Amino acid sequence: MTVTSPLRILIGKVGLDGHDRGVKLIARALRDAGMEVIYTGLHQTPEQVVSTAIQEDVDAIGLSVLSGAHMTLFRRVLELLKEQGADDIVVFGGGIVPNEDVLALKEAGVKALFGPGTPLEDIVRFVKELPRSR
Amino acid sequence: MANDLNGAPALAKRVREGQVRAVARLITLLERRTPEGHDALRLLQEDRPRSMVVGVTGYPGAGKSTVIDQLVAAYRRLGHRVGVLAIDMSSPVTGGALLGDRIRMQRQAMDPHVYIRSLATRGHQGGLAAVTSEAVLVLEAAGYDMILIETVGVGQGEVEIVKMAPTVVAVVAPGLGDEVQAMKAGLLEVAHIIVVNKGDHPEADRTVRELRDWHRTVLRVTATTGEGIPELIAAIAEHQRLCDLETVTTRGHPEDSAVMRG
Amino acid sequence: MNERKSRFSSLSGIEIHRLYGPDDLKNWSPDRDLGRPGEFPYTRGIYPTMYRGRLWTMRQFAGFGTAEDTNRRFRYLLEHGQTGLSVAFDMPALMGLDADDPLARGEVGRCGVSISSLADMERLFDGIPLDQVTTSMTINGPAPVLFAMYLAVAEKQGIPFEKLGGTLQNDILKEYIAQKEWLFPPAPSLRLVTDVVAYCADRVPKWHPISISGYHIREAGSTAVQELAFTLYDGLTYVEAAVKAGLPVDRFAPRLSFFFNVHNDFFEEIAKFRAARRLWAREMERRYQPRDPRSLQLRCHAQTAGCSLTAQQPMNNVVRTTIQALAAVLGGTQSLHTNSMDETLALPTEEAVRLALRTQQIIAEESEVTNTVDPLGGSYYVETLTNQLEEEAQEYFRRLDAMGGMVAAIEQGFPQREILEASQRYQREIERRERVIVGVNGYVEQEERPIPILKIDPEVERLQVTRLAELRKARDPFKMAGAVASLQEAVAGGENIMPPLIEAVKAQATLGEICAALKEVLGTYREPVVL
Numbered sequence A: 001m002t003v004t005s006p007l008r009i010l011i012g013k014v015g016l017d018g019h020d021r022g023v024k025l026i027a028r029a030l031r032d033a034g035m036e037v038i039y040t041g042l043h044q045t046p047e048q049v050v051s052t053a054i055q056e057d058v059d060a061i062g063l064s065v066l067s068g069a070h071m072t073l074f075r076r077v078l079e080l081l082k083e084q085g086a087d088d089i090v091v092f093g094g095g096i097v098p099n100e101d102v103l104a105l106k107e108a109g110v111k112a113l114f115g116p117g118t119p120l121e122d123i124v125r126f127v128k129e130l131p132r133s134r
Numbered sequence B: 001m002a003n004d005l006n007g008a009p010a011l012a013k014r015v016r017e018g019q020v021r022a023v024a025r026l027i028t029l030l031e032r033r034t035p036e037g038h039d040a041l042r043l044l045q046e047d048r049p050r051s052m053v054v055g056v057t058g059y060p061g062a063g064k065s066t067v068i069d070q071l072v073a074a075y076r077r078l079g080h081r082v083g084v085l086a087i088d089m090s091s092p093v094t095g096g097a098l099l100g101d102r103i104r105m106q107r108q109a110m111d112p113h114v115y116i117r118s119l120a121t122r123g124h125q126g127g128l129a130a131v132t133s134e135a136v137l138v139l140e141a142a143g144y145d146m147i148l149i150e151t152v153g154v155g156q157g158e159v160e161i162v163k164m165a166p167t168v169v170a171v172v173a174p175g176l177g178d179e180v181q182a183m184k185a186g187l188l189e190v191a192h193i194i195v196v197n198k199g200d201h202p203e204a205d206r207t208v209r210e211l212r213d214w215h216r217t218v219l220r221v222t223a224t225t226g227e228g229i230p231e232l233i234a235a236i237a238e239h240q241r242l243c244d245l246e247t248v249t250t251r252g253h254p255e256d257s258a259v260m261r262g
Numbered sequence C: 001m002n003e004r005k006s007r008f009s010s011l012s013g014i015e016i017h018r019l020y021g022p023d024d025l026k027n028w029s030p031d032r033d034l035g036r037p038g039e040f041p042y043t044r045g046i047y048p049t050m051y052r053g054r055l056w057t058m059r060q061f062a063g064f065g066t067a068e069d070t071n072r073r074f075r076y077l078l079e080h081g082q083t084g085l086s087v088a089f090d091m092p093a094l095m096g097l098d099a100d101d102p103l104a105r106g107e108v109g110r111c112g113v114s115i116s117s118l119a120d121m122e123r124l125f126d127g128i129p130l131d132q133v134t135t136s137m138t139i140n141g142p143a144p145v146l147f148a149m150y151l152a153v154a155e156k157q158g159i160p161f162e163k164l165g166g167t168l169q170n171d172i173l174k175e176y177i178a179q180k181e182w183l184f185p186p187a188p189s190l191r192l193v194t195d196v197v198a199y200c201a202d203r204v205p206k207w208h209p210i211s212i213s214g215y216h217i218r219e220a221g222s223t224a225v226q227e228l229a230f231t232l233y234d235g236l237t238y239v240e241a242a243v244k245a246g247l248p249v250d251r252f253a254p255r256l257s258f259f260f261n262v263h264n265d266f267f268e269e270i271a272k273f274r275a276a277r278r279l280w281a282r283e284m285e286r287r288y289q290p291r292d293p294r295s296l297q298l299r300c301h302a303q304t305a306g307c308s309l310t311a312q313q314p315m316n317n318v319v320r321t322t323i324q325a326l327a328a329v330l331g332g333t334q335s336l337h338t339n340s341m342d343e344t345l346a347l348p349t350e351e352a353v354r355l356a357l358r359t360q361q362i363i364a365e366e367s368e369v370t371n372t373v374d375p376l377g378g379s380y381y382v383e384t385l386t387n388q389l390e391e392e393a394q395e396y397f398r399r400l401d402a403m404g405g406m407v408a409a410i411e412q413g414f415p416q417r418e419i420l421e422a423s424q425r426y427q428r429e430i431e432r433r434e435r436v437i438v439g440v441n442g443y444v445e446q447e448e449r450p451i452p453i454l455k456i457d458p459e460v461e462r463l464q465v466t467r468l469a470e471l472r473k474a475r476d477p478f479k480m481a482g483a484v485a486s487l488q489e490a491v492a493g494g495e496n497i498m499p500p501l502i503e504a505v506k507a508q509a510t511l512g513e514i515c516a517a518l519k520e521v522l523g524t525y526r527e528p529v530v531l
C-alpha cells in the first residue's frame, strides 16, 4: 500500500555571508506546514547543495543568498543539477536580488525568488503547490 | 529523468552499481511503501554483501552527529565506503520535521564514497524511522560496507536500535548527574560502548569514572577535535569481532550483554 | 474607554501603559539614576555640553568594487562635509579569503571593497593623509590583519602611529552570536582581540581597538533588550580578558567604544542609549573600580536599522531613517550612520548616500534638537522605559553569569536561541498584522516604482584575480614564507600578534594566506546547531 509522504525540502544558505535569520524562519515555517526540511547550515557551496539534494532525494531546494553573489551561485546550482540528471528538483530562492537579475534567473530555471519582506505564508503556499511529478 | 528510475529491476541494478540517485530514490519509495520499492528491495536482498552496522544513540545535544562525523572521516581513511542514516523526530501534530543532523556532517557532502540520508520518524516509535531496516539493506546492496545509524535520542524506548545494529554506542555529555541515572535504565542499558563526549568539559573525568564503575567499555571522546576517536574505532572493531566469534548469524543483541548489572 | 488595541507594546514587546506619571518613578532618584551630563552614571550623556559643544560625527559606511572605486567614493564624501571614513569590506575579506579563492566566486567587491593585500590597502587610501581623517574599519575575524595593513600604509605615508585615529570593529563575540562571520574558535579569537587592545594601548593610543556591536545582534532579529544585554555583556567579557592578560583597566577601557542599532520604536530606542550608558558605568564601577572616569563612559556609534528598511516603496525608507536618526541624536550618540533608501536592494547609489547624509545635516542644523542636553530627561515615560530596559538587561546578565560567561553561553547556543525566538515572534506579529509595516502588510501598492540601483561590474573580480596573480609572481617568496612562519611561531608562543603581522603584510603575504596560516595554529570553529 502506497502512503502519501511529506514533501522533502532542502533549505540552505549559500555564499559567504552569515545572515541566517531568514532561512531559519523559513525552515521552521515549512516544518510547521508539515514538510520534512533538511537544513544544511551556513556557507554551503553549490557542489555541496546539489550533492546533498541528491542524497536526500528532495523535491525542492530553497537557497538564501544575501551577499550579491546570486547570479554565480544559482546558475552553478542549476548547472550541476542538470549535469547530474537531477533537474527535476525545483530550485527556489530568497534574498536581495534586483529585478533584472530575477528575470534572468527565472529564465535560467529558478522557479521563484522571494524578496525581502515576503510573508512566510506565501513561501509555504508556493512550496505546497509545487507539482508532485515525482 | 525520473522515469529512468522506474521499473524495479532497473532500479535494483542501478543501486547495485552504487548510483547515488537510485539509492536515494529507492529509500524514498520504501518510505512511501510503493510496490515498486518492495520489488526492487526483494531483488537486492539476494546475495547482498553484509556490512558492519553501528548504532549511535544518546540524548539530543550529547554530540551524536559530531561523533558520527568523526567516525565517517576515520572510516574513510581506513578505506571503507560509509553510509549514514540520521533519524529525527516528526512532529506528531503537523507531520513535519526539521532534520538538522547533516549540519555537523556537511564536510562529507562531496565525498563520493559517503552517503548520508536524513530520515524522519513519521510516527514510528522506538527512536528510529520505520524504513530504517530497509534502508540498511539498500545501503548494503549499494556497497556501503560501514553503516552508521543516528537514533532520535529522546531517551526511553530507544531499544529498537539493538535489533538493527550489532554494536550500539551511547553518547553522553558530561555532568548530567541525575540524567545519567535515568539513562542507566534506558539508553545505556542497551549500549555496548559508552562514549563520554565533550572530553574538553571540566566534568568529563568525573562522568567517565562514575560510568566505569558500572559498564565495561567507557571511552572519553572530544568529538569536536577528534580526540579519542581512534580508541572508539578500536572498541567498535573489538566488539564486532566478539559478535563474530559468538557467530551471531542474525542481527540481534548478543547473549552476553556488555552491561554488568549492579 | 475604548482603545484601538487590547494591549499596546513596544517593538521589543514591553507592555506600554496609557499614561506615565509620578507613580511610575516612585523608586527612581534623579540624583542616583539620572545625574548630570558628563557625570556618573552618565544617563544624560558622557559630556557636560553634548551637542552644544560638538556635533556628532557623521560617518557613512562605504565600500564596493575595487580599492580605486572606494577611494573615489571616500574623496567624494570628504568633499561633501563628511568628517570620518568608514570602510565596508567585501564578503571574501570579511571571511579572511583572497579574491581568487574558489569560495569567493561571485562575491568579490559586492558588499564592500575587495582587499586582499597591502597593495590593495595602499590604493584604498591613496591621496588621503591618514593623520587627517579618522577611519572606521568594519572587520572582525581577520581584523588584526587588516589593521596591520592600515598601519603599514601609515608607515609608508610617514605618519607615526600615535597620530592615527579611528576604530576597528574587532568584535568577534557578536559574530558567534549573530553575524556568523568568524575564522577561529571563540577562545583564541578573544585572545587576538586582547592582543590588538594591548598593542593599541601601547603604540596607537588614539585608536579605538574594539567597537562592541549590538547593531548586528539587532539585525539578526533581537529585541532592544537583547541588543543591550548581549552587547554590554560582550563588552564586559573583553574587559575581563584584557584585565586577565595583565592590562590595567584604565590603560584600555577609555578607548573602548560601542555600536548600536537604532530601530523604529522612537522612545524605546532613546531609552536604550540612556540605559546603556548607565548600566555600563554601574557595571564597570562595580566590577573594576577604575580611577579614570573615562573608563566608565560608554561612547557609541549608531546606525539606523537596515532590517527596518523595505524593498517595497523604497522612498519610505528615507522617512524611517529620519525618525531613527532623530532617536539616536536624542539618545546622545557620538557618531551616526544613516542608511540609504536603496540598501535593501543593493549597495547605495551616490545620490541615495547623499540624501542619507543630508538627513543628518538637517537634524543637526535645522531641527534645533541639539540646543539642550538630553531633552527627554525627566519624562515619566522615557525614564520608566530606561529603568525597564536596564532591569531586563541585568536579568540577562545574571543568566549569562550563571552559565559561566559569554563564551560558554555561545557554545550552548543560548544567545543565538533567544534571538531566533524573538525574531520568530516579530515575524508572527507581522504576518498576523498585529504590527503594520507600511508598504509591506498595509498600504500596499500594486505598481512598484523602481528606483535606480548601483551595479557592480563583474570585471572587478577578474581584475582582482589578475592583480593577485601578478603580486604572487613579483614578490620575494622566501621573504614572504619566512614572515608567515615567524608569525605562526609568535602566535603559537603566545606573543602579541601585531608586530609579526605587520612584518607579514609588508612581506606581501596576502590576507587569505595569513588567515590560513593562523587557522593552522588557532583552529577552526563549528557553531552549535540552533534551529
Ligand SMILES: Nc1nc2c(ncn2[C@@H]2O[C@H](COP(=O)(O)OP(=O)(O)O)[C@@H](O)[C@H]2O)c(=O)[nH]1
Binding pocket: B058, B059, B060, B061, B062, B063, B064, B065, B066, B067, B101, B104, B153, B197, B198, B199, B200, B201, B221, B222, B223, B224, B225, C411, C526, C527, C528, C529
Ligand atoms: N565542547 C564540545 N562540544 C561538542 C563536542 N561534541 C559536540 N559538541 C557540540 O555539542 C552540540 C551538539 O552536538 P550534536 O553532534 O549536534 O549532538 P546530537 O544532538 O547528539 O547529534 C554541538 O553544538 C556540538 O558542536 C565536544 O567534544 N566538545
Ligand SMILES: [Mg+2]
Binding pocket: B064, B065, B066, B100, B101, B150
Ligand atoms: Mg544529531
